[in-house]
Amino acid sequence: MSQAAHQAQHVLSGEEIIRCTGVNKWYGEFHVLKNIDLSVQKGERIVVCGPSGSGKSTMIRCLNRLEEHQKGTIVVDGIELTNNLKNIELVRREVGMVFQHFNLFPHLTVLENCTLAPIWVRKKPKAEAEDIAMRYLKRVRIAEQAHKYPGQLSGGQQQRVAIARSLCMSPKVMLFDEPTSALDPEMVKEVLDVMIGLAEDGMTMLCVTHEMGFAKSVADRVIFMDRGEIVEQDTPDSFFTNPKSDRTRLFLSQILNH
Amino acid sequence: MSQAAHQAQHVLSGEEIIRCTGVNKWYGEFHVLKNIDLSVQKGERIVVCGPSGSGKSTMIRCLNRLEEHQKGTIVVDGIELTNNLKNIELVRREVGMVFQHFNLFPHLTVLENCTLAPIWVRKKPKAEAEDIAMRYLKRVRIAEQAHKYPGQLSGGQQQRVAIARSLCMSPKVMLFDEPTSALDPEMVKEVLDVMIGLAEDGMTMLCVTHEMGFAKSVADRVIFMDRGEIVEQDTPDSFFTNPKSDRTRLFLSQILNH
Amino acid sequence: MTDTVKHVGLPDERPPSNIVGPVAWLRNNLFNTWYNAILTVLVLLLLATAVPPFITWLFVTAHGFDATSQECRAGGGACWGFIGEKLRFILFGTFPYDEQWRPLLTIVIFIALLVGSCDRRFWKPWLGLVWAVGLTAVGILMWGGVFGLTPVENTLWGGLPLTLILSVIGLAVAFPAAILLALGRRSNMPAVKVLCVTYIELIRGVPLISLLFMASVMFPLFLPNGVSVDKLLRAQVAFIMFAAAYMAEAIRGGLQAIPKGQYEAADGLGLSYWQKMLKIILPQALAIAIPPLVNTFISFFKDTSLVIIIGLYDLLGAGKVALSDPSWRGFYRESYLFVGVIYWVFCFSMSKYSQKLERDLNRSHRR
Amino acid sequence: ATLDTVKQRGFVQCGVNAGLPGFGNPDSAGNWTGLDVDFCRAVAVAVFNDPNKIKFTPLSAQQRFPAIQSGEVDLLSRNTTVTLTRDTSVGLNFAPVTYYDGQGFMVNKKLGVKSAKELNGATVCVQSGTTTELNLADYFRANNMSYNPVVIESNDEVNAAYFAGRCDVLTTDVSGLAGTRAGVAPVPDDHVILPEVISKEPLAPAVRHGDDQWFDIVKWTVNVTIQAEEFGINSKNVDEFVNSKNPDIQRFLGTSPGMGKALGLDEKYAYNVIKKAGNYGEIFDRNVGPGTPLKLERGLNALWTKGGLQYSAPFR
Amino acid sequence: MATETRTTQGAPAPGGTSFSLSDPTFRAIVYQILVVGAVVLVGWFLISNTLDNLARRSIATGYSFLEREASFGIGESIIDYSPKDTYGRAFLVGVLNTLKVSVIGILLATVIGTLIGVARLSSNWLIAKLASTYVEIIRNIPPLLQLFFWYALVSDSLPPVRNALNPLPGVFLSQRGLWVPGLSHSPVWTMMAVAFAVAVVGTFALSRWAKGRQARTGQIFPMARAGLGLLIGLPLLAYILGGMPTALDMPKLTGFNFVGGKALSPEFFAILTGLTVYTSAFIAEVVRSGIVAVNWGQTEAARALGLPSGPTLRLVILPQALRVIVPPLTSQYLNLTKNSSLALAIGYPDLVSIANTTLNQTGQAIEGVTMIMGTYLTISLSISIFMNWYNKRIALVER
Numbered sequence A, B: 001m002s003q004a005a006h007q008a009q010h011v012l013s014g015e016e017i018i019r020c021t022g023v024n025k026w027y028g029e030f031h032v033l034k035n036i037d038l039s040v041q042k043g044e045r046i047v048v049c050g051p052s053g054s055g056k057s058t059m060i061r062c063l064n065r066l067e068e069h070q071k072g073t074i075v076v077d078g079i080e081l082t083n084n085l086k087n088i089e090l091v092r093r094e095v096g097m098v099f100q101h102f103n104l105f106p107h108l109t110v111l112e113n114c115t116l117a118p119i120w121v122r123k124k125p126k127a128e129a130e131d132i133a134m135r136y137l138k139r140v141r142i143a144e145q146a147h148k149y150p151g152q153l154s155g156g157q158q159q160r161v162a163i164a165r166s167l168c169m170s171p172k173v174m175l176f177d178e179p180t181s182a183l184d185p186e187m188v189k190e191v192l193d194v195m196i197g198l199a200e201d202g203m204t205m206l207c208v209t210h211e212m213g214f215a216k217s218v219a220d221r222v223i224f225m226d227r228g229e230i231v232e233q234d235t236p237d238s239f240f241t242n243p244k245s246d247r248t249r250l251f252l253s254q255i256l257n258h
Numbered sequence C: 001m002t003d004t005v006k007h008v009g010l011p012d013e014r015p016p017s018n019i020v021g022p023v024a025w026l027r028n029n030l031f032n033t034w035y036n037a038i039l040t041v042l043v044l045l046l047l048a049t050a051v052p053p054f055i056t057w058l059f060v061t062a063h064g065f066d067a068t069s070q071e072c073r074a075g076g077g078a079c080w081g082f083i084g085e086k087l088r089f090i091l092f093g094t095f096p097y098d099e100q101w102r103p104l105l106t107i108v109i110f111i112a113l114l115v116g117s118c119d120r121r122f123w124k125p126w127l128g129l130v131w132a133v134g135l136t137a138v139g140i141l142m143w144g145g146v147f148g149l150t151p152v153e154n155t156l157w158g159g160l161p162l163t164l165i166l167s168v169i170g171l172a173v174a175f176p177a178a179i180l181l182a183l184g185r186r187s188n189m190p191a192v193k194v195l196c197v198t199y200i201e202l203i204r205g206v207p208l209i210s211l212l213f214m215a216s217v218m219f220p221l222f223l224p225n226g227v228s229v230d231k232l233l234r235a236q237v238a239f240i241m242f243a244a245a246y247m248a249e250a251i252r253g254g255l256q257a258i259p260k261g262q263y264e265a266a267d268g269l270g271l272s273y274w275q276k277m278l279k280i281i282l283p284q285a286l287a288i289a290i291p292p293l294v295n296t297f298i299s300f301f302k303d304t305s306l307v308i309i310i311g312l313y314d315l316l317g318a319g320k321v322a323l324s325d326p327s328w329r330g331f332y333r334e335s336y337l338f339v340g341v342i343y344w345v346f347c348f349s350m351s352k353y354s355q356k357l358e359r360d361l362n363r364s365h366r367r
Numbered sequence D: 001a002t003l004d005t006v007k008q009r010g011f012v013q014c015g016v017n018a019g020l021p022g023f024g025n026p027d028s029a030g031n032w033t034g035l036d037v038d039f040c041r042a043v044a045v046a047v048f049n050d051p052n053k054i055k056f057t058p059l060s061a062q063q064r065f066p067a068i069q070s071g072e073v074d075l076l077s078r079n080t081t082v083t084l085t086r087d088t089s090v091g092l093n094f095a096p097v098t099y100y101d102g103q104g105f106m107v108n109k110k111l112g113v114k115s116a117k118e119l120n121g122a123t124v125c126v127q128s129g130t131t132t133e134l135n136l137a138d139y140f141r142a143n144n145m146s147y148n149p150v151v152i153e154s155n156d157e158v159n160a161a162y163f164a165g166r167c168d169v170l171t172t173d174v175s176g177l178a179g180t181r182a183g184v185a186p187v188p189d190d191h192v193i194l195p196e197v198i199s200k201e202p203l204a205p206a207v208r209h210g211d212d213q214w215f216d217i218v219k220w221t222v223n224v225t226i227q228a229e230e231f232g233i234n235s236k237n238v239d240e241f242v243n244s245k246n247p248d249i250q251r252f253l254g255t256s257p258g259m260g261k262a263l264g265l266d267e268k269y270a271y272n273v274i275k276k277a278g279n280y281g282e283i284f285d286r287n288v289g290p291g292t293p294l295k296l297e298r299g300l301n302a303l304w305t306k307g308g309l310q311y312s313a314p315f316r
Numbered sequence E: 001m002a003t004e005t006r007t008t009q010g011a012p013a014p015g016g017t018s019f020s021l022s023d024p025t026f027r028a029i030v031y032q033i034l035v036v037g038a039v040v041l042v043g044w045f046l047i048s049n050t051l052d053n054l055a056r057r058s059i060a061t062g063y064s065f066l067e068r069e070a071s072f073g074i075g076e077s078i079i080d081y082s083p084k085d086t087y088g089r090a091f092l093v094g095v096l097n098t099l100k101v102s103v104i105g106i107l108l109a110t111v112i113g114t115l116i117g118v119a120r121l122s123s124n125w126l127i128a129k130l131a132s133t134y135v136e137i138i139r140n141i142p143p144l145l146q147l148f149f150w151y152a153l154v155s156d157s158l159p160p161v162r163n164a165l166n167p168l169p170g171v172f173l174s175q176r177g178l179w180v181p182g183l184s185h186s187p188v189w190t191m192m193a194v195a196f197a198v199a200v201v202g203t204f205a206l207s208r209w210a211k212g213r214q215a216r217t218g219q220i221f222p223m224a225r226a227g228l229g230l231l232i233g234l235p236l237l238a239y240i241l242g243g244m245p246t247a248l249d250m251p252k253l254t255g256f257n258f259v260g261g262k263a264l265s266p267e268f269f270a271i272l273t274g275l276t277v278y279t280s281a282f283i284a285e286v287v288r289s290g291i292v293a294v295n296w297g298q299t300e301a302a303r304a305l306g307l308p309s310g311p312t313l314r315l316v317i318l319p320q321a322l323r324v325i326v327p328p329l330t331s332q333y334l335n336l337t338k339n340s341s342l343a344l345a346i347g348y349p350d351l352v353s354i355a356n357t358t359l360n361q362t363g364q365a366i367e368g369v370t371m372i373m374g375t376y377l378t379i380s381l382s383i384s385i386f387m388n389w390y391n392k393r394i395a396l397v398e399r
């Protein structure tokens, strides 16, 4: 996590790909998301952080409708997320997601994991899907394991497969929900390296993570959430060195001492 | 693990509490313990290390007869361990043991875990047993969880409960079998801190562990085992800086590079 | 740093003879405590009194397969003449005598299919095709009417082929129904869920024979006047209804074991409900559910014997009818032993197989 | 209507006893034989002119009424006693009686019992779901005696239990006892049938309520066999009677038309029945008569002209 | 940054219904209507056919037949029954007979199953092998076949009633079953029953007192011994004080059968043995896996604390094993109860057998079958309700 060179803001297209307006969500009586307003531009790299239970996962899962929001609008790639299944499917094709626990399909080989959605959702011919899959597997440096089963790989390798699997759908946006927190410390780096590579290629990314080194080196913007609201958003530079809210300050002091 | 202050040898009473003479044990054809001779004095803190499969666990488990030895004698607190059930029970009262996998009783609350043996073995009134239990639970800094069930605690917390449970029997000796190796790295420290505290109070301890920092800071003596025999025993100082046998050296080089 | 000594390890010693060796084995396994010693002696005594007479009855003083009932009645041990005389009846029931090579072939086909399906390497789509072909062959063999085979009424079917047909076809048809029921039971549509739960609990709550009774004699009451359905088919349907409910529970167990993350990952990739189920969830859930499914199969194989109560002569039924021949009355030990052994061989091999499968599957889940 | 269903289906579905020698019993080749079975065949002949267009459903006593009620069988010919309840609430219509029977007791000779009145305290094997079971209870109640019933569903099992010694007494219709003694007893002479006949058991084929035409067919098929014996017509000589000048016989055999049509059958159905199933006497002798293992005398089942009860309503 | 949305502007708020098949809520409603409609249609079809058929064949309907006189005899009954009683009472006799064989079967199967299950884990190789042979044989043979076997065994291997075996005074064993001496009427028996009841209450009180005392002083009271002593001793004391009556109601061969005493019929024996043996093999497996499921570490931890083997078993192993054992055990109990319907085949008057006779005599098959199913469903449902309650109560608390 030493690529301090990336710190410099890269040029954004200015085209908006995600817009949340006044998004609210409740679990029963519990108000998890409160008036979330968020706009993400194409190519932007956003890191979301905040204390446990602050609603980070919930927010990110609303963006591809793994969770349903109850008030406000979310528009992704020009499509509004409503109950309409067609729209939801369209959005999910364009939004890749990587989970904390990888969630690879254990009964399929690595390659099959990667070609499943392209074949069945994008209706690609098998050969083409495999070509693409191998390309991305190479990219995450795991091509030689293509015919193994997920159970035979280490955690870090599994997470890289999960990233490749998402990439195979050629999504416009990638969401990461604590992609490294279930990994042994030695494996964190290999996954972060892959993500940094993605960021360099200009992928739009939203990433929930506590890896502050990663945030500093690649993020265009850091979003800090607490108790269901976005408390602060800023460039990593000013976020880490000059937090505006005292809640942020408290949080940072805990994280950095740890 | 920075308490280098403890490096200094503390004064021992010279009273012997465990003596093994020519102990041998076989699993079927396999010779696990070979002519083990060991004498432990009251208040002594011993760390046992060695490669996997070298018989460390087996040796320590022979000391409270969780395993039966087949040749030689083991005398604990003046009682020889033979097939005599009475003697075995007497010894077990005086010897506490903490396992790698905690082995808490999942159907009992933390407090009940701690009072079970005092009530049924030491025949203490319930109120008194609970007082003692709360004292030790406080000591391991977990008193506020006394009414939770083990399943609700983190690994580190569970291991601290396991230590408290053993302490409640006011044992003369504590055996630890890799108490931290099943824990997440963040939790190792909280358990080691508790153990260091115990050591400072003068508890006689035998501890199988790979935490060399712990060994350096609290052990009076380090025992190195390989292929069923005690290859070397020495103060931590000379053990780590000046190992006598080539096997020890090999082992240390692996451990410390790791 | 001083030089280190090369440590010469102690040699492994052979354990003393009280730890290994036959004597030690006896001591450790039969006489390790005083009460075990007493138990061992008691059990040995018991075996010594029970086993030799049984062996004698079974083999030594027994009458051979060509003995007549008079010879048997004269005394001695088991009367295998009974089996010799009734073998074909017990195995094939009332199937026309000259055509009995057909049920025999049926049995062979079934066994081949079952044994073949045990090998996990064959778990490919074409296995379904093989089964379809096999079952068609069975149908042709039993019914006849084509390829110059004389037609045989299904009222004449009996014995082991009937047992196999009822259980195998019953399970094969119940399987997809069970999957739908299991999915329905986990559905978040309340009406569907309530219906599935009601069906499953209703069927599981009543004894099979009451369902068979309804199917065998009351069924036409529920149909429009004059419509009738073959009796064997109705028994088969009763079995299917029953099997579906029990298998649905086994499959539900498998579904429950699939972590939520798998659903989310599939959703996240944009798979539709049925794609998600067919490609991701069911393959995993069924693999987990195989051992309980095999157990369901075993209990249904045994339960086919209940059709005797509604007048179909499966293996057990045929064994009982064979006993009602006045000249061979009273040889129930031989009859039940013979029938019991056939059932036992099938069920035992299946249960051993299910245990092996469970171990294999567990192993392949781990690294 | 049942007739149409049967014709469309191509065979008659007949419920019979699963194992009562002489009345309904499959032989070792799987062919059904017996008096009840022959009346089923007679109906098949009446409808199809083919005694083989029939399928038999073996029924236990408990299963028979649900089976006929539900339509599982078209015809129940399973030594069933005619009773008021069965005619009414069970919903059956009974054809003419094909066998007049009465319930009796069989005991082992070794017991030395001479009369049913000596049976106080005995253990009695009886089949469940029969009038036998009810008569037994009534008889012992009326005579102030007690008994231990062993009630089993299948006939086979009841017999087996009796011969194994589980019971002192076996009770069922006398004809059934004879059949059992002849066909099932290991040593027939060890058993005696006690003289008392404790009930009237008119056994008749039954159809369900609601289809008068089918009922008529069964009724008039049974009558054909009785009337034929009265006329002296049997399967061997029936062809000689076809040209008979007797108008009764002409009507009967369908030489002069009208009778068969009225039933919705072939005009010559009676001829067919006699030709292919035989007259009552033939059926009786073939299955239960003195020449069979059952060795039953005609007794009550002789024609009314010979002092018995078999009497056919006139064909006109 | 004006966004163009592909849905119509002002689209309905999320959660609202849009009446299109791609709206999951709407779709779910459509599916459910379809499914429920299909089921209702099929149900209506069956019911209307049935009503139609019943009317056409003028078959009586309704449960009024339950009031009528049954006029058939029943071989054995717990309550008084004679052919003069009603069908309703006859059915009750059947239900009680089913419950009787089920309850006794459950008790015996549990005891035998537990013994065999423990034996399979025995350190004695011979016993472990023998137990697993038993399980493997019994489990894999159809229960009906076993019933036939046991029934045939009784009637074939035992002597006729006249030559009954007489192993103990007053005990007779023959094809007709087992006769044992009964208790003749005497107030002492009532006294003993009262004494036993007192002992039960006393044991209960004593155990509470012992618990309290242990909590206060730590002393452990030998509860098992004391309780057993009370339960046996008090009735015994009553017996002795009552003058030790020895008058028994001895079975005597009069006429055809033994009269007096208590009898166990071969049918009951066969169904009980068959069910017990068959179910015990399954229970053995349940018990074994329950015990195995408790991690060996638990035993070691208890031992390391110095707990003797008694308390280890009672306080540590059993409470954990029971959680694993009880759910499958109840379903075995349920299976045993359902399998008792096989009694039909060997002449034990259980509820199915009696209901079948009733429906045969009255012609009311539908009513008969609904009564059978209703009874079994009631039993099943009560057991599952109990199970759910129990599972909730004992569920381990996890994070």
Ligand SMILES: Nc1ncnc2c1ncn2[C@@H]1O[C@H](COP(=O)(O)OP(=O)(O)OP(=O)(O)O)[C@@H](O)[C@H]1O
Binding pocket: A027, A030, A032, A050, A051, A052, A053, A054, A055, A056, A057, A058, A059
């Ligand atoms: N299905 C649910 N039902 C009810 N409450 C829920 C549910 N899922 C999450 N919550 C609650 O919503 C809040 C936000 O959860 P969320 O997972 O979004 O937090 P987070 O910021 O991702 O935390 P973490 O860092 O621990 O992952 C938490 O308080 C959580 O307990």
Ligand SMILES: Nc1ncnc2c1ncn2[C@@H]1O[C@H](COP(=O)(O)OP(=O)(O)OP(=O)(O)O)[C@@H](O)[C@H]1O
Binding pocket: B027, B028, B030, B032, B050, B051, B052, B053, B054, B055, B056, B057, B058, B059
């Ligand atoms: N019950 C047993 N039966 C047979 N062999 C055993 C048994 N338990 C342990 N062993 C063998 O005895 C040897 C010593 O085991 P032990 O557990 O004492 O090693 P250890 O030094 O504690 O190793 P580790 O660091 O892996 O815990 C190992 O080779 C092990 O495989």
Ligand SMILES: [Mg+2]
Binding pocket: A056, A057, A058, A177, A178
């Ligand atoms: Mg989260």
Ligand SMILES: [Mg+2]
Binding pocket: B056, B057, B058, B178
């Ligand atoms: Mg170890």
